[in-house]
Amino acid sequence: MVRADTPGARAAFEGWLSEQVAALSTVDFDELGSDPLARLRGEQLGEALLVTGLEGRTDAAFRALNVQRDLLIEVAPVPWILLGHHQGLVDLQQVAPDFCDLVSVHVTVMALPDEPLRRRELAWMSINAHSGVFSRVQMIGVDAAATPVGDRYGEMAAVLERVRELRVAGDLAGALRSIEALRSSLRASESDVALFEHAELLNAMGQLGGARELLDQWWIAARRDPGMAPSAMARGARLLGEVMHGLGDLAGARRLLEHALERQIAADAGEKTDGTAASHHALGSVLHTQGDLVGARRHLERSLEIASSIFGTDVHASAAAPLHELGGVLRAQGDLEGARRHLERSLEIKAEIFGTQIHASVAASLHELASVLATQGDLEGARRHLEHSLEIDVEVFGTEVHPSVAISLHELAGVVEKQGDLEGARRRLERSLEIKAEVYGTQLHPEVAASLHSLASVRRGQGDLEGARRHLERSLKIKAEVFGTEVHPDVAVSLHELAGVLAAQGDLDGASRHLERSLQINQQIFGATAHIFVAITLRSMAGVMTAQGDLDRATETYERALIVALGVHGTPDNTWTCMTEVRFADLLLKRGQPARAQQLLEHAHPILLRAFGPANAWAMEASRLLRFVSGASSRSNESGEMG
Structure with a gap:
């Protein structure tokens, strides 16, 4: 396999090779099509076979190489040379891994404008070397100028590999320094091979604005490149959609990811592929955030179905990922048992795939499962899972200074806070903040803002309302700067929390203003009636209205929240609705409407008991109010009989 990223480099290599090999057979990849065996059967081949035009291929053609590999070795028992640009070779390795098991990438060549092809030693191994038909590696020297330009691209490849290693190790700041140094060293005549990888890294670090800027550049260049593979275009669109998702442009992300899915399906010629599964997954994730839980579930289940069909089993990483995400969707739908089953199955698959629990992906599923357990009221179980997740991450990454560790500490602080250990929660959040600042190299990051938000909740629980307010205002400033707009779900959440602090300080008007702004943002993002965040904000607004004595508007707002x-x-048979019914019933009893209150409580009480158990605060409050309204009803009946 020979990498040549420019048409000039490819032409120069072909010219040189034709001089070195007297009887060279050349075939364009388009000629091989989706049935390379039929094309080559009976062909009188020379000493070697040069395959060109990889940059114009389809994934279906690549998969044919995988399927027909052993027969192709018999039909064409000569050394194969595959010539293409970087992305074409990468896609080949991804789509046809079995075929590539018998091929080694040995060289990169490049022709600069007005300069000859430079010297480079090319290790040329036949595709069937492992079969014993050809057992030697032939060395070919490129005779031209003295400086090995191929080494230049080899150096770039080594840097990019190092960047990937640093990412896996969690040293995102180090990876960023390496890739920035590489890109700054590129000459004007060299293609920016690291631009896409740089964008991926910035996305992983939460530097979404920078990632968006780079991806916009990549997108312009990709659309001008006639050799850019359709699946590579789909992959780029998918990453850009994920960045837009993170930036809060949910409508734009959805449109782009729908477009990416269409591109991927076209590239796959209607066949089921990993790329199609990934596209369904990414789109399902955006729909989840938009509150379209039904649509999210449909795409995630489709992703799972495709992955299981491709590999003949759900025991594969491509199936474990949508199972994990589906767990979050089911949790949002109130199906906690379903969420738990999906996450536990995801964990089983990962343990089987990796052969161990000591893997970052296992830690991530333990983390999500802990959230389900916490929602079910099993705080001790949630704590155990989070602590186990932390142990795995530290062992996997060899350090505590890693984004996954920081996020797990953050979540563990939330569980510890619910258990009443506010000081323990504060310590963990402050450690999480320290790690995030070190990992991301800046305070201007969504994860830093998230920890400040949670730290405000702890401060509020400790009675430090002014400290809570300062943390929330700082969190809001970071989010506005990172996202470049106030219209983002995370901004709405912090405005909501700040309203709670203001209400606790007695500033009900301020609380009302912040909740109204939070509602406006949520409705602008999600639509007027389509998301649980809208319902949550309406419920909080009803609580403030009740405190202000505006019981008519409070009643109307509770009704809107339930709708x-x-x-x-x-x-209505979900825990969130039932918790809202309990609050609404309390208001109705204050207003002297026990019949409607009793109706709500009789619906909510058994569901809360099943979900959380009798010791849960919501279940206990429902029981108390139900006893009160039942007692009031009995007293009323007794009074009527005596009269």
């Missing part, structure tokens, strides 16, 4: 929740979940 929105029904639209989101499709049924």
